[in-house]
Amino acid sequence: MSVLRMQGIEKQFSGVPALKSVSFEVKAGEVHALLGANGAGKSTLMKILTGAYQADGGTISIDGRQVSIQSPQDAKALGIQCVYQEVDTALIPYLSVAENILLDRLVQSKGAGLIRWQQLYAESEELLRGFGFSIPVRMTVEECSLSEKQLILIARATVQKAKFVIFDEPTAPLSTKECERLFQIIDQLKKAGVGIIYISHRLPEIFEICDRITIMRDGQHVITTETARTNMDEVIGHMLGKSFAEEFPKAHVPIGETLLEVTGAKGGKVRHADLSVREGEIVGVVGLVGAGKTELARLLFGADEAEAGEIRLKGAQLRICSPKDAVDAGIVLVPEERRKEGIFVEESVKNNLSVATIAKWSPLGFIRSGLEAGQAKELVQRLGVKTADISQLVGFLSGGNQQKVAIGKWLDTDASVFMFDEPTKGVDIGAKSDIYRLIGKLVEQRKGVLYFSCEFQEVIGIADRILVMFEGQIVKELDREQATQELIMYYASGGE
Template sequence: MATLQMQGIEKQFSGVPALRTVNFEVKAGEVHALLGANGAGKSTLMKILTGAYQLDGGTITIDGQQVSIESPQDAKALGIQCVYQEVDTALIPYLSVAENILLDRLVQAKGSGLINWQRLYTESEELLRGFGFSIPVKMTVEECSLSEKQLILIARATVQKAKYVIFDEPTAPLSTKESERLFQIIDQLKKAGVGIIYISHRLPEIFEICDRITIMRDGQHVITTETAQTSMDEVIGHMLGKSFAEEFPKEIVPIGQPVLEVKGAKGGKVRSADLTVHEGEIVGVVGLVGAGKTELARLLFGADAAEAGEIKLNGSTLRIRDPKDAVDAGIVLVPEERRKEGIFVEESVKNNLSVATISKWSPLGFIRRGVEAGQAKELVQRLGVKTADISQLVGYLSGGNQQKVAIGKWLDTDASIFMFDEPTKGVDIGAKSDIYRLIGNLAKQKKGILYFSCEFQEVIGISDRILVMFEGRIVKELSPEGATQELIMYYASGGE
């Protein structure tokens, strides 16, 4: 039986091991799940397989022959394809469905100056029909739905005669019905002898469609087992390992009156969300990739449009159409993608820290530079930002110090609700402790805190209440005393 094997794979970044002698294999005609918590090394391993990264040690063999994969082109030539969760990054929106499916052939044909357009359209239609779908092949990709875009990527992989296909969180953007269609296609590929590597945080679907499971943790291989020989509880135990023994500097703060009340919030991935945040309360919102945490934060901040729902702040109903409305009302957000949305990387520390309160230093439109600089220096000291000078560009600071600046710009506003989306992502342990302390100080000031994270132990350590999200809904409320990583994983993976 044809087999792809990765043996003893090692990878380091700046001297820090990301993969340590990892073994993984996938056979032709099987669906093999690759599982692990965030940071386990799954993505790094697959980037090596697809040529985005080069391995530092180990070997890759296909059908017993050792191969060298130094670029994505090498991987494709060997029959390795990837269907990414972010389908838009792999498609050209202004080209037609047919052009995207047969993109490689189109490039070759343009080189010779000869393109048989009718043949291009006919072959694309036949490919899609083979999967049981009918998509107008002359339609541009930007007009397609998410599920149609995924189908286009699968059709492209098929026409390129893929032997092994990686599905990276493929159901995250899909509805239940669209996911069922995807599973049918995967079954067709499996029957055609294609080896499938399936990465997902949704355990019920792993047990539905996968033949074997490999689990990684902390850059190492933990176990490979037949799906039929294990259980969801065992998989969760292998994924989490020992408890993360980090101290959380959380103080006991009296919980006051309700500040934020949300009923029936709906929009985009958020299907239904009811929640309340009180004065001095830290409410953790936890879920896996694709659960809708970030989308809920963006919805409450006005960055995404709400389709339904009611938001009350201090008893008054709000109409939030954009982030300015949210900030004016007293709701602020420290977003997950800090370099894209939380800071201005090409601006100074001073300008970043004053941007949210610039009106205080600019009466009649004239900025009082001295007062602005003094306030920035005071914030740098209060936040513990390590910078040579307030004029230093934020883009040159470490990730933890950038995050402190992203938080710091809101500290002197009159906000009542502070939302943090993955605030310790890419941050070292020392900076994490500083961020927990900052959030604790906000709670002591009677601010309401919404803390969005997929780090289970972190949420247990910092929260007064925990809300678990799954597929766009808040499905369970837990107390930190009654919550465990295993219990959160159970509900976050679709358990009832």
């Protein structure tokens, strides 16, 4: 049986240990979960395995033979593939679906003669059809939805005849049906003798599909166990180093006057939406993938053009034609695709946290760097961002810390309505709790919150009222006390 083994892996960044003698292995024909809370070191370990980083110490071996992985090309040559969480960094947007799936083959054949395009399209269509996918292979990737991009990455990894495949939060953008299809594909790979490393913060699916679990914490290996020999409470305890008794810390505050009132909102995928948010209130907007939640958030933020509708804030009618109009009025958005729209990955923590309030630190056009840095340090402490320094690039932070920065840049603005679109997607269980508490502090300050999510249990745990979307419309309103996952699913699936 083929075995990939990492032993005693060490890694430091600017003198700060990220991995401390970590060992991990995956066998052919198994699904091995790699779990850990915010900043545990999972991503760093996998980047070493895929050649993006080089380890400072330790060894990697396959079937007992030590190997050297100095680049992503080395990893691919050894049969190691990765389906990345951040899809836009792994795909070429202006190329077609077929070209992205068979990209390595196109690169290898460069200069070897004409490309047989019909054969390329036919092969891609056959591959997707075998997986049960239906994506037009001639369409460019930039025209694809987030879930379609994830499926393209999965198809690319499987076509490479990989021996080991890393799945990094693969179900985050997928619908329930698409998740089921993914699990079928993983099962096919497993039966074909492929070793699967599975990273996810959705613990129920870990117990559904994984054979073994390895847990990391603070850059160290904590435990490796068979999935059948543990349970969710034990896993959470190992991840956090403490019990996690309160999964959804809910702030109970008096509900005040109406802040935001939306009537007849329409545009793009949004066919009709009426909603309101009051002071100190969290309103959940839920639905299945494709229901129009993100599109509604973008419409209210001025990122997409509205065809009809009226928006009032504190009784005054607004004309929102751009995100600047929304921010100036006091409406802000933490978007679903944080790396693409919520943060500047190649800028520092300090610059990201001050970007929305830069006018405070730049009288007459000159930035008062000391005050800006002081604000950033205070926000880092308040948010619990794990970073070596405020000068660290945000792109090198973990997903949960990136999300905290995406939220943090709005905290010192004068905004009265905060919109969160899938704020815990790809975020570990500890960071989720931190985000819930941040939202709780906002409503304690009499802010209004719109919380867009497809995680039904999460919305039930945090929201005061719940609005259910189906095919671009808000079809049902539920109180927190009456809402159940089954009832939400009924209306989200078109029930009347």
